[in-house]
Amino acid sequence: MDIEWIKVEPGKIFVGSDNRSILFGGVGPRHEVRINYAFEISYQPIDKESSKIILQDENCHVASESEWTLAMDRCLIIGNNEVEELSDRIQGSYWSKYCDGRAHIEDNWLMKVSRKWVSGKPKSHLIPKDGDCNYFRLVRRSNTTFENSAPQLPNSSDKSRILIEELMISLFFGIIPSFVWASFNASPGYISEGWLNLVFGGLFIGVFTIIFWRPKTKSWHINQIQSLD
Secondary structure, eight states: OOOOEEEEOOEEEEESOSOOOTTTOOSSOOEEEEEOSOEEEESSOEEHHHHHHHTTSTTEEEOOHHHHHHHHHTTOOOOSSOEEEEEEEESSOOTTOBSSSOOOBOTTOOEEEEEEEETTEEEEEEEETTOOOSEEOEEEOSSOOOOTTSOBOOSSOOHHHHHHHHHHHHIIIIIHHHHHHHHHHSOTTHHHHHHHHHHHHHHHHHHHGGGTOOOOOOOBOHHHHHTTO
């Protein structure tokens, strides 16, 4: 198969989402990746059978999400209604990822990272572990090695900060409005007798809002990641 290879020069891009709502969010955290090596990427997604043959070359690999993003950011690749598989494998986040261009492959991963092309525009897409894909995005790298000293995201998010944020959202968007509503609409004495119901109802409303909205999470810049070393 005649593959059109496009050269991609080194550069930096952001990968991931800073939105953790269920309906509109994506895989996070949003983080900067610095790719210090040049590589070549296939101009179009490659079908599965052709990919098997091409990948026999030791310099050919399935593109990482970071490599794909750098090429896409520079408008160097295209697609046409394919779902193309990338090499990253995740449980549900990018925590502990090396930010040097390599694929992020978690232990006990559950999903394959991919891109779905719709009317010439790509969207982030996840394929279940046992799912299949008919197209791949391939890259060619020469003499590229990845070091364990590269910038790496923390192993997990700041859970105490998230807990405080959730409590504050529940308080201001759920509990307080519940008591205000009861003060104007409930029967006399209801607040003193049913305050526990109002608290739990408010907590439920606050938690329910995660379906539609949450404040944007921190974006990790490469200099912040390096300072953790």
